[in-house]
Amino acid sequence: MFPTPIEKRSLPFNISYRVAVWIALILWLLPLIAVLLTSARSTADLNAGNYWGIPSQWMLVQNYEQVFTQTPMLRYLLNSIIITVPAVIGAVSLSTLAGYSLAKFKFRGRMGLFAAFIAGNFVPFQILMIPVRDLTIHMGLYDTASGLILFHIAFQTGFCTLFMRNFIVGLPDELIEAARVEGVSEWKIFRHIVLPLVRPALAALAVLIFTFVWNDYFWALVLVQSDDVRPITAGIAALKGQWMASWQLISAGSIVAALPPVMLFFAMQRHFIAGLTLGATKG
């Protein structure tokens, strides 16, 4: 282990290390703690300039209630779910099929296809913006959830295929070969042998893609314009313009927008990190 484990150090070192860790953490999260505190403040506090002290009145419930009843925040939240869930399911399904094909079949051009998926995943969004927007308008999907979902599925498929392909390559060939010799159809092999084996990768990927799609802002700006479809990221940015001085509401709204991916992260932390650090240990 590196650096030297603290168990091997002196007691004063141990104590100061522990104190330093917690102080560093508070400093690191200070901007966020401020927002959290502000979401519980009253207007009076803000007017009096009490931005950093303890709120004189805890308005937590009232502020969040106001966010949900006086703004379309609930609608935005719902829209985000409507967009994100199908996009995750779509991208993960398509890429599991594609990843299996690229990993376990030998055919000409498979490395080229694989490279195209990887490269496409890194391009700047702006190079796609105009044609994707036109395409969406022509299909009659501008300002609909389906327009956004389709794009997200297509784009995330690049990263997902890279991920699934690299995972499936590591699975033993013998199982698949044995089934083939038995005459099991390719679809059944996929369904009953490959799919159960990739389950852990599916979980990691789904959590990661959920966060990516949930946090998307650019495509929400480009493909959607009305409050009825706008996801929460674009919604909160729009509200910022309207509520200029109501920082307690903007703060509360930000917390609401951040909560779902954060909860998912804490619930599935291991999967999330396993997905994100793919390739950080070998390659």
Add this chain to the structure above:
Amino acid sequence: MQKLHRKQQQWMPIAFLAPAVILFSVYVIFPIVQSVWLSFYQWDGLGEKTFVGFGNYIELFQDGQFWTAFVNNIYWLIFFMLAPPIGLLLALFLNQKMMGIRFVKAMFFFPFVISQVVVGLVFSWFYDPSFGLFNKFIELFGFQPIAVLSDPNVVTFGIIAAGLWPQIAYCMILYLTGLNNLNPDQIEAARLDGAYGWKMLRHVILPQLKPATFIAIVVTVIGALRSFDLVATMTSGGPFGSSSVLAYFMYEQSIFNYRVGYGAAIATVLFLMMDIYIAYFLWRMLKSEKA
């Protein structure tokens, strides 16, 4: 039976691939070609397209706004490179066993999980000239308050600092995973040889962390060139376009000024910059694949 089987083996991989390939081509590969093609036209997004050859590019290279955005992108690239080393330092700091360390690591990673829009709001608040914590802090040291987001000289650096926050978290997690997978025998051997501290880090640890460093640099470069959300939420490129980056400049020209062909030219420049890194990444990846 055997025949059916061979046939299946031939078309199944194609059937498995087809949905992903079709969708990816329609939404990603084909639009790239289309954008490059559009960059040679003058177009308002609705009417007739007029072929102008390299006209958009010539205008671009004479456009002061373009150079401001371009230089800002270079600043993003340079200063974003602080994320891997700071992430490494944090990872080294946190790579210990103590009660609650899992929670601490998760909280350090936190900024990466939340949306950049929220990060932008958090930092707008942090930088506020009248009550923001940033100014409270520098006042402690006797400095005059700075309106970070409305001062053309510092605004870009203010936004980059906000962007570094989640990016450092990302690099930290990559390095923590790398540190977890170190070869303990090599470290013990080096310790017996009297290597410790910096020497150990430089000659034993860092070479083993190479894969993590590679990924950290790749995602950091991509993050720097993709910077859009923070610029859009914190300043909309202002004041007077001084914090714009190519990604935002392109969006502004195409959506607000209806200069779609011109926007496509900006996107193409950004795409070419990114291509250098994409090509390098692919080369590395495919090389390790063959080995």
